[in-house]
Amino acid sequence: MKNAKRLLALALAAGMSLTQLMSVAAAETEGATEAAPAGEAAANTLVVAADGMDGKFSPFFYTAVPDEDVVRTMFEGLLVSDREGSIVLKGIDGETRPYNGTDYTYYGLANCDIVENEDGTVDYNFTLRDDLVWSDGEPITIDDAIFSAYVFCDPTYDGNSTLFALPIEGMAEYRTGMETLFNLLTAAGPDNTDFTYWDEATQTEFWADLTQAGDAFAQSIVDYVIAAGYNAEGDSVAACAANWGYTLDEAATVTDFFNAMVENYGGDYITMSSTETAGPLITDLMADYGKYAVGIETGESAPNISGIKKTGDYTMTITLTQVDATAIYQLGFSICPVHYYGSLDAYDYDNNQFGFPKGDLSGVKAKTSAPVGNGPFTFVSFENGVATVQKNPLYWKGEPKIDFINFQHVQEADKISGVGAGTLDIAEPSFSLDGVAEMAELNGSDTFDGDVITIKTVANLGYGYIGINAKNVCVGDDPASDASKNLRKAIATIYSVYRDVAMDSYYGEWANVINYPISDTSWAAPRVTDEGYKVAFSVDVNGNPIYTDGMTEDEKYAAALQASLGFFEAAGYTVEDGKLTAAPEGASLEYEVMIPGSGKGDHPNFMILTMARDAFASIGFNLIITDLSDGTVTIGNNLDAGTAEMWTMAWQATADPDMYQIYYSDVANGGANPGGSNKYYSIADAELDELIMAARQSTDQAYRKVIYKECLDRIVDWATEVPIYQRQNCEIFSTERVNVSTLTPDITTYWDWLNDVELLELN
Numbered sequence: 001m002k003n004a005k006r007l008l009a010l011a012l013a014a015g016m017s018l019t020q021l022m023s024v025a026a027a028e029t030e031g032a033t034e035a036a037p038a039g040e041a042a043a044n045t046l047v048v049a050a051d052g053m054d055g056k057f058s059p060f061f062y063t064a065v066p067d068e069d070v071v072r073t074m075f076e077g078l079l080v081s082d083r084e085g086s087i088v089l090k091g092i093d094g095e096t097r098p099y100n101g102t103d104y105t106y107y108g109l110a111n112c113d114i115v116e117n118e119d120g121t122v123d124y125n126f127t128l129r130d131d132l133v134w135s136d137g138e139p140i141t142i143d144d145a146i147f148s149a150y151v152f153c154d155p156t157y158d159g160n161s162t163l164f165a166l167p168i169e170g171m172a173e174y175r176t177g178m179e180t181l182f183n184l185l186t187a188a189g190p191d192n193t194d195f196t197y198w199d200e201a202t203q204t205e206f207w208a209d210l211t212q213a214g215d216a217f218a219q220s221i222v223d224y225v226i227a228a229g230y231n232a233e234g235d236s237v238a239a240c241a242a243n244w245g246y247t248l249d250e251a252a253t254v255t256d257f258f259n260a261m262v263e264n265y266g267g268d269y270i271t272m273s274s275t276e277t278a279g280p281l282i283t284d285l286m287a288d289y290g291k292y293a294v295g296i297e298t299g300e301s302a303p304n305i306s307g308i309k310k311t312g313d314y315t316m317t318i319t320l321t322q323v324d325a326t327a328i329y330q331l332g333f334s335i336c337p338v339h340y341y342g343s344l345d346a347y348d349y350d351n352n353q354f355g356f357p358k359g360d361l362s363g364v365k366a367k368t369s370a371p372v373g374n375g376p377f378t379f380v381s382f383e384n385g386v387a388t389v390q391k392n393p394l395y396w397k398g399e400p401k402i403d404f405i406n407f408q409h410v411q412e413a414d415k416i417s418g419v420g421a422g423t424l425d426i427a428e429p430s431f432s433l434d435g436v437a438e439m440a441e442l443n444g445s446d447t448f449d450g451d452v453i454t455i456k457t458v459a460n461l462g463y464g465y466i467g468i469n470a471k472n473v474c475v476g477d478d479p480a481s482d483a484s485k486n487l488r489k490a491i492a493t494i495y496s497v498y499r500d501v502a503m504d505s506y507y508g509e510w511a512n513v514i515n516y517p518i519s520d521t522s523w524a525a526p527r528v529t530d531e532g533y534k535v536a537f538s539v540d541v542n543g544n545p546i547y548t549d550g551m552t553e554d555e556k557y558a559a560a561l562q563a564s565l566g567f568f569e570a571a572g573y574t575v576e577d578g579k580l581t582a583a584p585e586g587a588s589l590e591y592e593v594m595i596p597g598s599g600k601g602d603h604p605n606f607m608i609l610t611m612a613r614d615a616f617a618s619i620g621f622n623l624i625i626t627d628l629s630d631g632t633v634t635i636g637n638n639l640d641a642g643t644a645e646m647w648t649m650a651w652q653a654t655a656d657p658d659m660y661q662i663y664y665s666d667v668a669n670g671g672a673n674p675g676g677s678n679k680y681y682s683i684a685d686a687e688l689d690e691l692i693m694a695a696r697q698s699t700d701q702a703y704r705k706v707i708y709k710e711c712l713d714r715i716v717d718w719a720t721e722v723p724i725y726q727r728q729n730c731e732i733f734s735t736e737r738v739n740v741s742t743l744t745p746d747i748t749t750y751w752d753w754l755n756d757v758e759l760l761e762l763n
Contacts, residue, residue, distance in 0.1 A: 140374060472644065
């Protein structure tokens with residue numbers, strides 16, 4: 001996961017990874033093997049451009065996307081997905097599925113048989129292959145999978161997996177009655193006098209450690225905003241904090257800055273750290289965080305997770321208390337060897353021992369930078385910004401053709417030129433018209449795919465949009481009223497008509513306009529050929545089409561403007577001679593839209609907003625465009641505070657189209673859900689909530705697609721999100737160095753060059 005200020009589930013159209021490099025010498029790590037040799041053997045080394053890595057190459061605890069790519073070469077999960085992101089349930093036998101006119105057979109480590117029981121519970125029956133070994137030669141059994149599950153579900157687990165959040169039978173009973181010393185100490189505060197669970201010396205030492213780490217954490221943000229150009233050298237802490245969304249006294253110190261952030265998160269140091277970070281986490285900056293990450297028993301808890309049952313040497317069952325359509329994506333978790341990350345002496349399934357002391361993951365964490373796995377490659381070293389892996393001769397699909405892979409930290413500006421010069425073999429540069437031109441020039445042709453560089457384009461797993469907060473852009477005090485929806489539709493109609501020209505200008509053919517608030521990569525996304533498919537905001541207030549075949553662009557713009565006036569009038573605005581002269585109570589003749597265009601309009605949606613502003617001005621409506629140099633900061637702060645009126649950002653999608661996190665508002669409980677609807681859009685729609693939950697509680701994809709279409713139609717009717725574009729990403733390969741005929745065919749959003757990497761060859 002990329003570390004960036006307040007991204008949450010949001011991602012800017014062009015983001016950066018704000019990670020710090022770590023260096024881990026191979027000679028000091030247990031999992032390291034000999035370094036890549038020079039000379040003839042070095043010629044069979046693949047060099048891959050990578051963004052900055054954290055050096056955390058563990059499936060349990062990796063934090064950055066570049067680290068995850070390295071992890072993928074060394075570890076495999078119980079289940080795999082196909083080119084469309086659907087899970088393969090018969091990995092041992094293989095499943096053949098068509099894609100783009102070709103049948104592909106997918107294999108994995110396990111089979112999974114799903115049984116929905118009469119009592120509402122669901123059994124996931126896993127069968128593991130019985131011919132697998134770890135890269136050190138030790139056999140892989142179901143005990144390794146059970147050990148891994150218990151790490152992911154430990155009460156003190158603080159990695160990126162949320163397996164423990166699934167409704168697994170007995171999970172709550174197992175995790176209750178224990179809390180980390182870190183959480184207990186921070187909750188108690190530095191002035192605590194009750195030493196039931198720790199002594200005074202530990203408390204004093206902890207707060208001294210946390211204080212110095214807090215100062216370093218705040219200082220890293222100050223350093224970042226200066227390095228990024230938001231502030232100048234010598235600016236005060238208060239000035240730097242202002243560009244991070246915090247108002248402090250001019251004499252404030254980094255300690256004051258840190259305390260302000262902690263207060264903003266209600267004392268939740270962990271969430272604050274992961275959200276506010278400009279590089280290191282607060283836990284990384286502590287001198288002895290591991291000492292405080294251990295679990296402390298505060299009450300009774302179950303000795304095991306009753307829903308995880310070993311049924312044989314190569315079989316287990318995981319039981320969920322209810323149907324959860326998203327669960328299968330997490331139940332295919334990566335497995336790790338208990339003999340290496342844990343201890344066989346501490347593993348006794350029948351006596352509730354699972355390879356490590358409950359509440360103490362220090363032994364597992366100690367191997368984070370020295371991995372041992374079951375993938376096609378094994379770990380060699382990580383030093384000077386380069387992670388090196390070596391082919392695994394014991395890999396179950398066969399020994400890879402390439403001897404070594406070097407994942408090398410490369411600046412964005414050097415990715416295309418590096419592949420062109422032959423110093424890099426593979427890169428994933430930001431895709432733009434300038435990049436296309438650079439690649440075409442290197443290939444010496446009018447096309448950008450040629451003898452020097454081969455390009456594979458895939459749809460980005462996400463989409464760009466313009467958001468509108470229903471509470472802040474409404475009539476009266478009812479965001480759900482027809483008048484409020486008509487106001488937002490008046491604005492959305494104008495935004496929508498300029499989407500085509502803006503996308504053509506910014507992306508050319510490398511992005512397409514979308515009409516529903518969902519990524520086109522999803523199986524749930526409506527297709528043009530589907531019944532009921534509509535262009536977004538293309539009907540007037542009476543439900544009649546705004547546009548007709550054969551209209552010129554100017555005619556479309558004029559028609560949209562007239563339709564917008566109709567919506568304004570229906571919203572209660574006074575319209576005289578084609579102009580808005582007065583707004584109804586609670587509404588306004590002007591609204592602000594924020595855009596992260598670096599203060600110079602560098603954003604795909606900027607043209608939409610400027611053209612919309614001019615069109616609105618002609619009818620007496622003022623659209624205020626605020627172009628931010630610190631978009632992730634200011635927009636994030638305003639979204640969290642619920643003060644944003646309109647903004648433009650991009651959602652990051654997942655393989656499963658579950659809408660809970662973004663659109664579920666929990667109307668039945670007074671809008672208690674803290675997710676996107678409540679915080680960003682202010683949608684409060686009980687029927688939408690019911691539809692979202694209905695889709696979650698079914699594993700029938702055809703049924704879920706129908707339900708999700710209803711959800712999307714309701715979201716569009718609220719007019720709180722204008723879907724704009726689905727852009728393309730690209731993976732580029734050195735045509736001279738890489739045997740491109742051995743690349744896995746039909747690369748997609750869910751299936752890239754790392755799939756079938758064991759078959760890849762160099763020229």
